[in-house]
Amino acid sequence: GEQVEQLPSILRVQEGSSASINCTYENSASNYFPWYKQEPGENPKLIIDIRSNMERKQTQGLIVLLDKKAKRFSLHITDTQPGDSAMYFCAARTGGYKVVFGSGTRLLVSP
Amino acid sequence: DTTVKQNPRYKLARVGKPVNLICSQTMNHDTMYWYQKKPNQAPKLLLFYYDKILNREADTFEKFQSSRPNNSFCSLYIGSAGLEYSAMYLCASSRGGNQDTQYFGPGTRLLVL
Numbered sequence: 001g002e003q004v005e006q007l008p009s010i011l012r013v014q015e016g017s018s019a020s021i022n023c024t025y026e027n028s029a030s031n032y033f034p035w036y037k038q039e040p041g042e043n044p045k046l047i048i049d050i051r052s053n054m055e056r057k058q059t060q061g062l063i064v065l066l067d068k069k070a071k072r073f074s075l076h077i078t079d080t081q082p083g084d085s086a087m088y089f090c091a092a093r094t095g096g097y098k099v100v101f102g103s104g105t106r107l108l109v110s111p
Numbered sequence: 112d113t114t115v116k117q118n119p120r121y122k123l124a125r126v127g128k129p130v131n132l133i134c135s136q137t138m139n140h141d142t143m144y145w146y147q148k149k150p151n152q153a154p155k156l157l158l159f160y161y162d163k164i165l166n167r168e169a170d171t172f173e174k175f176q177s178s179r180p181n182n183s184f185c186s187l188y189i190g191s192a193g194l195e196y197s198a199m200y201l202c203a204s205s206r207g208g209n210q211d212t213q214y215f216g217p218g219t220r221l222l223v224l
Contacts, residue, residue, distance in 0.1 A: 004153070043201070045215070046212050097161055
């Protein structure tokens with residue numbers, strides 16, 4: 001299987017709180033897990049990624065965790081701001097050049 | 112310049128008519144991809160070119176064609192559009208190999224009537 005499941009589909013948080021998005025994948029050979037942010041009218045942009053030789057990566061208020069045993073990875077946004085409101089997509093590279101995307105999470109950060 | 116460009120941004124097509132979408136990048140990337148995205152669904156890979164080699168997904172094999180006349184350009188061709196083709200079409204490129212980052216274009220919104 002090559003599906004990537006992403007939850008939740010909609011996430012509402014208060015400004016300053018943290019937000020977490022979870023994804024699971026099926027192909028145990030997956031080795032690369034990017035996260036994309038898409039703002040209205042814009043193209044998806046890579047915000048952070050993690051490879052299978054790591055369990056945790058952090059950059060600029062973003063943390064990604066990877067649990068290869070559970071085939072699960074997650075994005076955590078600390079201290080959310082209204083500018084973080086967007087659509088977020090997780091993805092998993094399943095082999096070769098193919099990247100399979102999750103269905104997306106709409107994050108809404110209210111002031 | 113990490114820009115991927117797509118033309119047109121919006122396309123209105125009639126059922127049964129052909130559609131040709133264009134993507135370009137100047138990053139000298141080996142790999143170019145086409146995805147179809149419908150509301151509340153994940154971007155679905157349709158096909159990709161690695162250099163001159165075209166790889167099409169099994170379930171969309173007969174519905175979409177593509178050409179890559181040079182490293183910078185890649186087209187997506189629908190021979191006979193159906194209503195179910197209405198979607199956003201996203202082009203992306205990546206360097207290939209271990210350089211896995213995909214850079215996306217702004218998309219072409221196709222509406223078939």
